[in-house]
Amino acid sequence: QKEVEQNSGPLSVPEGAIASLNCTYSDRGSQSFFWYRQYSGKSPELIMSIYSNGDKEDGRFTAQLNKASQYVSLLIRDSQPSDSATYLCAVSTSSARQLTFGSGTQLTVLP
């Protein structure tokens, strides 16, 4: 079992819809969770980080964390074609200096 799992997609949503991206992790000691966006041919850039159970909102993006169920999700409201990218989930335990990345979900927002 992979430590961090994401649906590889591709996930397609129409413009203006809500895109929902999910990530599960296996290490119950995980403390820090990150969502990165990666455009084709570019390097990953941080969208959001979340450390506590519940929701965290930033503009059109909402991260949701449920440690009991070991999943973290990213919702993108009012999706735009410019949101089309691969979204990477990354997880770290409190004792680890490094992150473990999922393989990413490719999102396409159709105009």
Next chain:
Amino acid sequence: DVKVTQSSRYLVKRTGEKVFLECVQDMDHENMFWYRQDPGLGLRLIYFSYDVKMKEKGDIPEGYSVSREKKERFSLILESASTNQTSMYLCASSLAGGADTQYFGPGTRLTVL
């Protein structure tokens, strides 16, 4: 803003050559990382360093070595390049610890012929 730079965007080398990939960060970060990214396999950690002259193996260190002589600079070395090391190489840095955001450089697309 954090800036992480990598010495080359594209690199073409021959099998058996020694290859150096350089990474520099300008934010006095403690930690630096080297990943490779391949389609379908995601980001895989090769090596990381949490202090000058300190290094730890990641998930796929075979065929690679690293050097960190100064805090801002972290080098990845392919002692004898092979075709299966053709990949996108990404450098990242973070202030300290796994709880901190990692900031990525633009990447180096390495092709080994």
